[in-house]
Amino acid sequence: xxxxxxxxxxxxxxxxxxxxxxxxxxxxxxxxxxxxxxxxxxxxxxxxxxxxxxxxxxxxxxxxxxxxxxxxxxxxxxxxxxxxxxxxxxxxxxxxxxxxxxxxxxxxxxxxxxxxxxxxxxxxxxxxxxxxxxxxxxxxxxxxxxxxxxxxxxxxxxxxxxxxxxxxxxxxxxxxxxxxxxxxxxxxxxxxxxxxxxx
Numbered sequence: 001x002x003x004x005x006x007x008x009x010x011x012x013x014x015x016x017x018x019x020x021x022x023x024x025x026x027x028x029x030x031x032x033x034x035x036x037x038x039x040x041x042x043x044x045x046x047x048x049x050x051x052x053x054x055x056x057x058x059x060x061x062x063x064x065x066x067x068x069x070x071x072x073x074x075x076x077x078x079x080x081x082x083x084x085x086x087x088x089x090x091x092x093x094x095x096x097x098x099x100x101x102x103x104x105x106x107x108x109x110x111x112x113x114x115x116x117x118x119x120x121x122x123x124x125x126x127x128x129x130x131x132x133x134x135x136x137x138x139x140x141x142x143x144x145x146x147x148x149x150x151x152x153x154x155x156x157x158x159x160x161x162x163x164x165x166x167x168x169x170x171x172x173x174x175x176x177x178x179x180x181x182x183x184x185x186x187x188x189x190x191x192x193x194x195x196x197x198x199x
Contacts, residue, residue: 002026003124004033006056006066011154015178016065019187023194027065035059040082045070045121048082050133058128065190069120069183071156073104073144075113084156097155101148104159114144118160118169120182122190126198134193138185153177 001024005013008031017027030037038055040048045068052066070084080087088099091106108114117139124134140162148158150170157169162180169177178184 001063002028003063003065004035004056004060005029006038006052006064008037012067012183015181015183016067016187018178019184019191020065020194023191023199025063025194030056030060033060040068043082045082045119045137046123046135049121049123049135053123053125053133054128057125057130063124063126064128065122065124067120067122067183067186069118071104071160072117072119073108074115075108075111101156101159104144104156105146105148108144115141116144116160117141118156118182120186122183122186124190124194132197134190134197136186136189136193138182138187138189140180140182140185 003025005016005027008029013027013029020027035056038052040051042048042051048068049066052068053064056066057064068082070081072078072081086095088103089095091103093099093103120138122136142163143161145159145161145168149168150158152172152174153170160169162169165172169181
């Protein structure tokens with residue numbers, strides 16, 4: 001069955017496709033269906049994910065899944081949070097993963113509390129008006145490194161050191177990262193809920 005992913009991020013598509021495939025869901029991006037991106041005016045992951053899922057379901061007529069994810073840095077009171085993708089722009093850099101990493105390391109110079117969490121909230125809907133959205137949250141706590149390490153992954157993966165492995169997400173093999181990432185944890189919980197409630 002087709003399900004629309006309320007994102008055009010190729011990294012998210014690859015990760016989530018692999019996780020939802022055993023359920024028989026064929027994920028397609030909203031862009032491939034000419035669905036514009038939804039506004040994300042909220043300050044919490046859950047509100048933005050729900051808004052994006054309803055938007056994609058409404059425009060496609062298909063079940064939809066959306067995520068909102070970000071980096072929550074203890075020393076910054078949980079920020080950048082929902083603004084993670086645009087983090088670098090507030091410091092005058094163009095939007096890009098590399099610039100986000102650079103800006104974060106620049107802002108954390110001299111800060112010893114490097115604890116941070118990567119958080120992912122996934123929302124799935126059977127239809128745009130589904131009164132019972134499925135919600136799954138994945139969270140991974142780690143430390144922000146002082147320089148980028150590794151070449152795998154995307155986003156803040158090169159600076160997110162996971163203590164269980166002693167490596168950054170970008171240093172881990174993709175299948176290990178996917179199984180242990182914030183998105184991987186949220187997706188595993190979502191798959192279990194879909195099996196229980198939808199299939």
